[in-house]
Amino acid sequence: MSFPDILEKVGSVGKFQVIHILLLALPVLFLASHNLLQNFVAVVPDHHCRVRLAMNGSGPANATTALQAEELLRAFIPLDRNQELEQCRVYSSPRWHLLDPNATWRNTTEYDTQICTDGWTYNRSQFKATIVTEWDLVCSSRSLRELAQSVYMGGVLTGSIVLGRLSDRYGRRILLLWSHFLVAVAGTCAAFASSYSLFCFWRFLSGMALSGVILNTFCLSLEWIPTKVRTGVSTYINYSYTFGQLILVGVAYGIRDWRWLQFAVAFPFYVFFLYSWWFPESARWLILNNRADVALKHLKRVAKLNGRGEEGEKLTSAILKSNMEKELSNTKDTYSVLDLFKTPVMCKTACCTMLIWFSTSFAYYGVAIDLQGFGVDIYLIQVIFGAVDIPAKLVGVIMLSYIGRRFTQGTSLILAGSIVIANIFIPKDLEILRTSLAAIGKGCLATAFSCCYLHAGELYPTVVRAKKDVEKGEEPKKDEIPLQGTQTSLMQQSSEPDTPHC
Template sequence: MDEGEKMKEAITEVKEDPQELKEGKEVVQEEKDGKEVVQGEKDGKEGDLSWVNTFEDLLEVVGTNGRWNILMFIMCVTSVAISPLQTLSYQFLGATPDYWCHIAPLVEANWTDQQILSLAIPYSNSTGKYEGCQMRNYNYTAAALLGYEATMKDPSLVQHGNTTTIIKCSARDFNHSQYSSTVVTEWDLVCDRRVLYSTTQGVVEGGNIVTCLVFGYLMDTFGRRPIVLVCVVIKILTGFLAAASPTLEVYILLKFLVAATDAGTYLSIFVFVMEMCAIKYRAAVGCLVAIPWAIGYMITPGIAYLVRPWRWLQFAYALPSLYCIIYFWLLPDSPRWLITEGRFEEALKIMTKIANVNRKPLPSDPVVLAAMENIVKQGTHEKGEELTDREATIMSRFLAVIKQVVILLTIRQLRLRTLVVFFCWFAASMVYYGIALNATNLSTDPYLYIFLGGLLEVPSYLILWPALVYIGRKKSLVALYLICAVCIFAVMAIILVYPGGEHLAKVFFSQSGKVAVTAAFQLVWMYTAELFPTKYRSLAVGEASFCARVGSTSSPYINDILGGYTVWAPAALFGTVSLISAVLSLILPETRHCTLPESNDLFSKKKDKEADRGGSKETSLEDVRQGVVNLSYNPETGQPGAERL
């Protein structure tokens, strides 16, 4: 008899002879539905886990707030602080100093930068700076022979014809006293090549899009731990290799891989933390996970201030990723996932370790294995229809995936709601990253600007809860988008009225708008989960997240390309998008005090009291707008039950 058959026989014996479950001496009591459940006797008998039907029940047995849970949470969320170092670094890696056309004859004649600017470069009164991509069409060889003073006394001596024309130039000089070495200065990412600079940040968000599309499937297929470890290895290698990139194309490719694997690590860790968290702690944990992001946000400009050359700066940003190596020894796979996959022995080892660290007594192995099998049976009973997916052909599964992607737009009652939610996600992400990375167009200190942005992340999260409790989801979202729009329009007005001045006022209104949109971004996560039925909830959040990534991908192009033509244009666009989002949010229903819709067919006919009397009642869209009692909301604590996914 092999080991597997012995294990099955042991489980069978435990099920067939419940009396054997009472041979432990320990009494472990658990509150379940307001009653105490006795799991054993204090006379040397083993515990009884026949009441365990879900993983949450099993988690209560090994402990939900012990030393293992706390240490694992700290270990996991610490890595969240590493993510902003790569996500928000492009303004420092690609810092753009003052630049002007390279004029070889004057440089070879040892003219100073200021002398070259005075003679050759037009001055813009609107921006208060010299033009970086244009120069006067002079005979600079003759100017070099005449000398600076003689040429400036009579510039007509070096003119081509009777008038001075302005032409574009193909090469530039940079003011290296401002920044000694950046991605921009090394690969000339200005003027006609400015779009390539925006692409260095665009690929970061593109990597996040790949994460949304791919890593969820990979985690469900291979588990959380393997995906984390693969992502950690690739992230560390590509992070350091990016610092040694020989060409711009290689640099962009490596930054894409860094972003994708960094987001994959974050997503896998987040899912693991939420799966190992008791239901009563999930709302708090979902919010606390965001705090390390704010800390990393503030650290990002600090590192850049100390390390200026871009290659060493990229190396410094990659260095903290080495912390994630500890996952190879300390991070287990998710026992919840292992149980659903039928890998009971592996899950048993992890659960035993958790119980030991938490100093919780655990029944014998056959008892725990029987409980795991019961959990799987309960889940299989609830999801029996999904088992047929494994037997489907590749083509049928592909068509099913395509149908699932667009299903939210094919349901009449959900179509408008879906489009509004998608736009709100798109707007929140675009405006958030647009404001966060817009220091250049505001002509302010990027180090201070981004540090303040990180510092104000914390109050953004804190103001949200009282707003949800006393105002509700819908009114809060509308108000936050309106506040953001007003603040960003104020920035636009200041730029128009006081070009090149009033830096303090621009920073104040810009950061005020960011506080509002940060809170709106946090709210829209939870709001989306409450707006859609269980059958479509994960799909809605996933597709909305994809829309958000599209918005964040567009932000650097808006700031760098559109802002390069008209400095106030990005603020005008961000303010307009925020205002539109506020108006569209009025269409959404209020979900405060409403239950999360659980039905797989929310808008089909449902039985109610009228149906019990022989009639039936169809759920209308108006019924959905009104909502019903929300069991996920606790009026005594004033805390929402839905957490950020």
């Protein structure tokens, strides 16, 4: 008897599993809110250099009364190619003759202008405040805007590497509790950050904690269900993230101040932290870590909730240990990331998988972040990008089930890459065509991600399998769940928390 047989006795698909999966999937709805928050809290509104319109007697005496303020700005700010006010430069001295409609206008040179010295004026008609308007992340400081998202993604990567190992050592439940709490606290602190550097620091911790949520959500969900329903549960969690993108649009549309928007997406994790105390630890992890007595209590609790109390009472710690003796004996070996490169088969698998993770993540966020670049209303395009994942993931599930993992993985990546490259050569004035191609490409990448999580989990052997199979260079067989740090550390190096992984 193995662990799946033990789980079957206490009810592998019952009331407990339904409640368990539903509660675990709720936080996934808000993962997209954190991953794509940059699109709304870092919007760059129309802006120009701030100028002092009170001229202390210089210039036309009735300038401020006879002319509209916007027209008066032409004497201070040059026009760009589109005959709009320059965003980053002002005239070195006022050009009053430009206020005369009959005056001859001449091109200005760089020597006639200078960079903004008194800050910027922003158009706040659509957004009350963003981190850009808060800390003037424009012109020479524009790169700091992108840096904020890079810092967040660095936190996701760090959390994937660090928390994966901690999860295997200390358990899924305790790491999930800690991650929920850290997301809530770090998100709240980011909302009230007094400086840009503090904002980046708290965003880094948020990204790190989100990795813990992703990892342990998926592990706890899969380790309490049988293999036969794994694909369905994975698909459900997948779609939770997809609908979370649509939730983000609604929240961002209603809250136009970045601080309150940041707080709004962080607050639900206080609730998730409180009800996460109800979750039992993974019984399989407990048994493999010599805590069969605790695992027995959880299994009896599950059996009672599933209406199989009598079957649960028949279980004992001795029965659990004896039935998993083979798996327990194999956990005595220690493993590291280096084990992934010790044999030709595992080395090839590891290198190819890492390349696929990198290319898929890189392309996905290249399309999904900075929606302003498409020249379309960011709320509309976010709805389109979220909605396109619905049919894309459905097609992916069908292909995975009836055609295979490798074909699905390769086809989705080739299509996504071809579409993204083709979009480079589409003129910017063809906004509808560019947006449509980008949406299709993002859908292909969503399919690729769905395959990545499932395929990678099946390619890697678990530490509960005899190590000699790997040392012989045999092809890895499909197994249930990668339980230990060797596997999870590699799989977690994707920064796209679309489908939580183990």
